[in-house]
Amino acid sequence: MSAGVKVLPLGGLGEIGKNMTVVEHDGRIVVVDVGLRFPTPEMVGIDLVLPDFSYLRERARDIEAIVITHGHEDHIGALPWVIRELAEQHEPPPVYGGPLTVAMAESKLDEHRLKNVELIELDPGEAVDLGPFQMEMVHMTHSIPDSCAVALGTELGTVLLTGDYKFDQTPVDGSPADVSRLAELGREGVLLLCGDSTNVDRGGFSSSESQVGRHLQETFSRCEGRIVVTSFASNIHRVQQVVDAAEALDRKVVLVGRSMRKNVSIGRRLGHIDIPEGMLVGPRELTDFPDDRMVIISTGSQGxxxxxxxxxxxxxxxxVQLKDGDTVVFSATPVPGNERAVNETIDRLYHIGCxxxxxxxxxVHASGHGHAEEVKLMLNLVKPRYVMPVHGDFKRLRLHAELAESVGVDPDAIFQADNGLPLLIDERGARLGQRERSGMIFVDGVEIGDVADVALRDRRMLSADGxxxxxxxxxEQDGSSVADPEVxxxxxxxxxxxxELVEEIRRAARETxxxxxxxEGIREIDLLQQMLHDDLAKLVYDRLRRRPMVLPVIIEI
Ligand SMILES: [Zn+2]
Ligand SMILES: [Zn+2]
Structure with missing residues (x-):
């Protein structure tokens, strides 16, 4: 009897974000996507949320590869943290993805000063052996170039993870999803389909990205002052369409926001975006041009x-100082959870007079995720033996299951799993297995970004928690504490x-x-300060479940 297949979602089910799936066969592991989630407003002081990947920490030696479907944060964002931890146990696994995805992975790892990670660009259709798996990426359309589905061939059949997708018949780069390869995989035998559920609650087909361009131009043509367009920085085809609309109306373009500048520069290098010579001007030159000659492309569409x-x-x-007469175009919709922040931003803009x-x-926006009919099309193309909806809250996972049933998938072959709940498949059939550890890891502290970011973060913490x-x-001689710490x-x-807490803090400070x-013989003030901060902040958080700023001051006598 051949070895079974275990598919363990560690994130992305019953939630929006931090997508991560572990596929295991014959004792070997391929991880598909390593995403993060942004904190909700209640998680004050938390900067990022990662999936709990303890499961992988214990299995570091068994990991053949990490495969990333596309460069969105909810699929790639946790990469530096995962690599850092795995590298402590074992040589980190190679990371596979399309060219843009790999470029984005590289830039993330660089920011975290993580070297010696093997990044491998894989063209769609090219197959590689990853231990017992035959892995292949299938070109898909989504709201970022180089999006792929991942097919993992095993002796029981193919496990197909769609990644995020829509079936855009007229994508901006002229390259629609590889429908024929999907159908072929279906004919060869798809064992399990793990499909994107984001838009299963919307009927019909999603509208094509290329439709957005002409609506942007129409909208721009009615604006008399400056125009600010905000979209996801990674939506390179959208940025291209904003540039095209600006060019048609003889406006110059300014890029504002670190990730916008970064992504456009990567996109230009890889040939995904084309900005005519002389059209791009720096933010400091904004005032050199009349208002009706400017389009500002900015980050911040999610507030x-x-x-x-x-x-x-x-x-x-x-x-950039906005003013009466400026128009702000939101070429994006809020990701669930961000509505409040977006609405606050919009109201502030009205207050200024925009x-x-x-x-x-x-x-002025088209979703990157297929609607119900596209989800059915996927199911019909690949004809999976088993279905496990992923990438959505529980409501959407349920609706996805219903769609699968409606196209004829046996209800007993559809599994509504959960983070940490693995699906086990062998020759006898499929069933949900024993729950594994899963959950959230909070990342506190801006490790990257400029000083202004840190100042703002400090102000936020102070205002919320004191x-x-x-x-x-x-x-001075030996670094020992010579007076009772003051709090x-x-x-x-x-x-x-x-x-009580003040007494505890004093005691903890002395202990540290x-x-x-x-x-440890540590004498350097900076290091001492860091240690004190880490120990005391943890204590305060344990006691209060809040994150006030903790500021150690060290006096040497
Ligand atoms: Zn996603
Ligand atoms: Zn995506």
Missing amino acids: EPLSALRRMAYRDHPQ DVITARDAP IFVVVVTIA IFRGVPFLDQAG LERAAAE
């Missing part, structure tokens, strides 16, 4: 707290057992200093 548009809306952007146009006012200042006095706090909410001096 992200540190994004360029949000800062413009709060009159806090160093280069006009705001969203996808509700004009068709501050603890811990003053310690140490001896001062301001603006910390719900602090009824203040006395002792540990630093005795065990």
